Amino acid sequence: MPPSEGEPVPEFEALLCTGETFRSRRLTDTLDGGGVVVFFGFAFSAVAENWWKRYDYADWDSFDVPVIGVSRDGPYAQNDFLRWLGNPPFRMFADVNGGVTEALDLMTDRDHMANISTPWRSVFVLDPDREVQYDYVADEWIGPLPHEDGE
Numbered sequence: 001m002p003p004s005e006g007e008p009v010p011e012f013e014a015l016l017c018t019g020e021t022f023r024s025r026r027l028t029d030t031l032d033g034g035g036v037v038v039f040f041g042f043a044f045s046a047v048a049e050n051w052w053k054r055y056d057y058a059d060w061d062s063f064d065v066p067v068i069g070v071s072r073d074g075p076y077a078q079n080d081f082l083r084w085l086g087n088p089p090f091r092m093f094a095d096v097n098g099g100v101t102e103a104l105d106l107m108t109d110r111d112h113m114a115n116i117s118t119p120w121r122s123v124f125v126l127d128p129d130r131e132v133q134y135d136y137v138a139d140e141w142i143g144p145l146p147h148e149d150g151e
Contacts (some may be wrong), residue, residue: 001105002104002105002106002120002122002135002137003104003124003132003135004132004135005132005133005134005135006131006132007131007132008129008130008131008132009027009037009104009124009126009130009131009132010103010104010130011026011027011028011130012026012027012093012099012100012103013025013026013027014070014093014094014095014099014100015075015078015093015094015096016030016068016091016092016093016094017075017078017079017082017091017092017093017094018079018082018091019079019082019083019087020079021079022075022078022079022094027093027130028130030066030068030091031065031066031126031128031130032065032066033064033065033128034064034065034125034126034127034128034133035065035066035067035068035125035126036060036063036065036066036067036068036123036124036125036126037068037069037070037123037124037126038055038067038068038069038070038121038122038123039069039070039071039101039104039106039120039121039122039123040052040069040070040071040121041071041072041121042071042072042073043071043073043077043078043080043081043092044077044081044084047121048071048081051121052069052081052085052088052090053085055067055088055090056085056086056088056090060090061088061089061090065126066089066090066091067089067090067091068090068091068092068093069090069091069092069093070092070093070095070100070101071092071094071095072095072096072098072101073092073094073096074094074096075094075096077094078092078093078094106120106122106137108120120137120138120139121137121138122135122136122137122138123135123136
């Protein structure tokens with residue numbers, strides 16, 4: 001089961017992408033008083049493009065904590081996606097091998113995409129100790145994430 005409210009998110013380390021560079025970094029070192037962690041399938045998918053633009057338009061960049069994405073894309077794709085979005089202050093973890101997604105029990109096979117697994121679209125609002133304050137895990141691919149609830 002994915003972590004739910006009151007439970008800690010497991011510590012992980014992955015390549016953190018800023019739109020310019022990428023370096024291996026732990027989640028704990030990335031949180032700044034907490035954070036909003038958004039799991040999504042693929043950079044440049046229609047759903048990702050739509051929803052990351054919505055987060056930008058909804059002023060998620062004004063939160064007191066960082067907004068961090070996680071997908072199975074490599075760091076070059078993640079950086080290109082951030083630049084395509086206009087270099088918002090969001091950062092992205094490149095979960096290339098799926099270890100982060102597996103650790104949070106979010107991995108699912110994609111129907112009609114042979115041998116492709118991605119995370120369920122989900123949002124976790126974390127406190128400084130990685131404890132979940134709010135969680136949402138989508139049960140389908142297209143519908144919107146309830147971004148108002150996470151705000």
